[in-house]
Amino acid sequence: MKKNSVLIAGGGSTYTAGIVMMLIENRDQFPLRKLKFYDIDEQRQKIVADACAIIVRERAPEIEFAATCDPEEAFTDVDFVMAHIRAGGLPMREKDEKIPMRYGVLGQETCGPGGMAYGMRSIPAVIQLIDYMEQYSPKAWLLNYSNPASIVAEATRALRPDSKIINICDMPVAIKKSFADILGMKDTDIVERYYGLNHFGWWTELYDKDGNDLMPRLKNHVKKWGYGPAGDACGNPLLADRSWLDTFRKVKDVYAVDPDTLPNTYLKYYLYSDYVAAHTNPEYTRANEVMDGREKTVFSECRRIARNGTAKDTSLESGEHAEFIVRLARALAYNTYERMLLIVPNNGAISNVDPTAMVEIPCIVSKRGYEPLCIGTIPNFQKGMIEQQVACEKLVVEAYREKSYQKLWQALTLSKTVPSAGVAKQILDDLIEENREYWPELK
Numbered sequence: 001m002k003k004n005s006v007l008i009a010g011g012g013s014t015y016t017a018g019i020v021m022m023l024i025e026n027r028d029q030f031p032l033r034k035l036k037f038y039d040i041d042e043q044r045q046k047i048v049a050d051a052c053a054i055i056v057r058e059r060a061p062e063i064e065f066a067a068t069c070d071p072e073e074a075f076t077d078v079d080f081v082m083a084h085i086r087a088g089g090l091p092m093r094e095k096d097e098k099i100p101m102r103y104g105v106l107g108q109e110t111c112g113p114g115g116m117a118y119g120m121r122s123i124p125a126v127i128q129l130i131d132y133m134e135q136y137s138p139k140a141w142l143l144n145y146s147n148p149a150s151i152v153a154e155a156t157r158a159l160r161p162d163s164k165i166i167n168i169c170d171m172p173v174a175i176k177k178s179f180a181d182i183l184g185m186k187d188t189d190i191v192e193r194y195y196g197l198n199h200f201g202w203w204t205e206l207y208d209k210d211g212n213d214l215m216p217r218l219k220n221h222v223k224k225w226g227y228g229p230a231g232d233a234c235g236n237p238l239l240a241d242r243s244w245l246d247t248f249r250k251v252k253d254v255y256a257v258d259p260d261t262l263p264n265t266y267l268k269y270y271l272y273s274d275y276v277a278a279h280t281n282p283e284y285t286r287a288n289e290v291m292d293g294r295e296k297t298v299f300s301e302c303r304r305i306a307r308n309g310t311a312k313d314t315s316l317e318s319g320e321h322a323e324f325i326v327r328l329a330r331a332l333a334y335n336t337y338e339r340m341l342l343i344v345p346n347n348g349a350i351s352n353v354d355p356t357a358m359v360e361i362p363c364i365v366s367k368r369g370y371e372p373l374c375i376g377t378i379p380n381f382q383k384g385m386i387e388q389q390v391a392c393e394k395l396v397v398e399a400y401r402e403k404s405y406q407k408l409w410q411a412l413t414l415s416k417t418v419p420s421a422g423v424a425k426q427i428l429d430d431l432i433e434e435n436r437e438y439w440p441e442l443k
């Protein structure tokens with residue numbers, strides 16, 4: 001079996017250690033020869049890298065490990081780049097979330113004005129990663145988690161159409177784990193049909209390996225509990241965070257709008273934007289929760305490992321985020337023909353949606369890349385929502401390319417989360433002020 005060289009871009013991410021654990025645990029199926037980290041923040045990356053160097057040394061000493069901020073060293077001799085960078089870091093996420101709330105509009109990492117602001121920062125950063133990869137390892141694949149994945153995907157389609165990049169999201173995988181918990185099954189035994197945009201999609205069919213329909217049982221549960229557990233019992237670590245449990249519960253109301261399908265949790269931001277805005281503390285948003293929670297937990301554990309010189313008793317662990325990206329790399333490297341949800345050019349897969357939209361749909365993955373499955377015609381409700389959202393995302397990318405204030409204003413105005421062009425303009429003007437370091441100067 002050929003051994004792989006993997007580069008994790010965004011080495012200082014709170015998710016990096018989880019991916020390292022997953023790569024080590026799965027090296028019989030996806031063998032590694034080299035593992036490198038790349039980041040623009042040397043100090044932040046060092047916290048994670050010092051711990052991961054110990055983990056690799058103790059558990060898989062045959063893997064050559066390095067962490068660097070030098071693009072040439074990072075991107076040379078690489079088979080896969082796994083990217084999860086956050087342009088502007090968590091402090092800018094906090095601004096994305098808080099600025100729209102000044103005007104009564106919800107603030108979210110990937111949805112609405114906050115998502116668009118983040119998109120304007122992420123586009124050049126992810127394009128830069130592609131260019132480094134193509135310069136130093138032109139045969140490599142870039143598997144990208146960096147958000148907002150929809151806008152990033154549209155930008156890569158428009159600006160680097162021939163590049164070997166696949167944009168992905170772990171939300172459907174995480175939701176599928178909830179389906180499995182609800183049904184008392186393994187998630188790998190559930191087959192799905194799903195379509196939409198990133199953080200904006202619907203399941204139309206879920207069945208088991210014998211072809212039995214799982215939708216009726218799931219719908220009965222969702223009507224009462226959303227995607228949360230029945231009652232208070234909960235073994236899912238994600239739902240230990242109150243805000244995630246609320247989101248999983250709110251699916252009950254999102255589902256009620258279209259009981260023929262099961263929705264992605266993120267649709268609450270579009271269908272219940274007033275409720276979300278009214279139920280968010282404008283002084284303490286999700287970015288604050290993450291800085292006080294996941295970031296502190298992961299970094300203090302990394303520092304503890306480095307201090308003790310061992311990771312034998314570590315609490316660091318991998319989850320579905322790591323599992324999904326490693327499975328994707330394995331399918332590309334070893335031709336497994338695995339069926340996975342990817343964000344890809346529509347190209348007719350959803351026949352009544354713009355062929356140039358970047359859609360999230362099931363694909364078959366092999367050494368030759370991905371082959372999307374055909375979805376066919378979708379109903380007017382989903383079609384209308386998708387078209388509005390695709391227009392927003394395309395306008396953000398056009399605004400970035402043309403440095404156009406007008407187009408970014410149109411993008412914000414068109415978002416289902418924003419009540420008027422006047423409010424859109426106020427939010428945009430504040431976002432421009434706070435993003436001067438990251439956005440092109442708009443004309």
Ligand SMILES: NC(=O)c1ccc[n+]([C@@H]2O[C@H](COP(=O)([O-])OP(=O)(O)OC[C@H]3O[C@@H](n4cnc5c(N)ncnc54)[C@H](O)[C@@H]3O)[C@@H](O)[C@H]2O)c1
Pocket residue numbers: 009010011012013014015016038039040041044045084085086087088089090109125144145146147148149168169170171321
């Ligand atoms: N697609 C998905 O479903 C999914 C799931 C989880 C997380 N994410 C995304 O993963 C990313 C990381 O999340 P996090 O909470 O760990 O963030 P984080 O801020 O903890 O880590 C991101 C890292 O990226 C680095 N970085 C920023 N700009 C960079 C650049 N231009 N080049 C190289 N490195 C750069 C930062 O220095 C930081 O160390 C975010 O974009 C988040 O939205 C996506």
Ligand SMILES: O=P(O)(O)OC[C@H]1O[C@H](O[C@H]2[C@H](O)[C@@H](O)[C@@H](O)O[C@@H]2CO)[C@H](O)[C@@H](O)[C@@H]1O
Pocket residue numbers: 109110147169170171172173174238286290319320321
């Ligand atoms: O608010 P955050 O930073 O905790 O989460 C934002 C991300 O949420 C989704 O990712 C989930 C993921 O689905 C789950 O499997 C687990 O890994 O937790 C993640 C959240 O921490 C979403 O898909 C991402 O795009 C968001 O960045």
Ligand SMILES: [Mn+2]
Pocket residue numbers: 149168169170171199
């Ligand atoms: Mn996602």
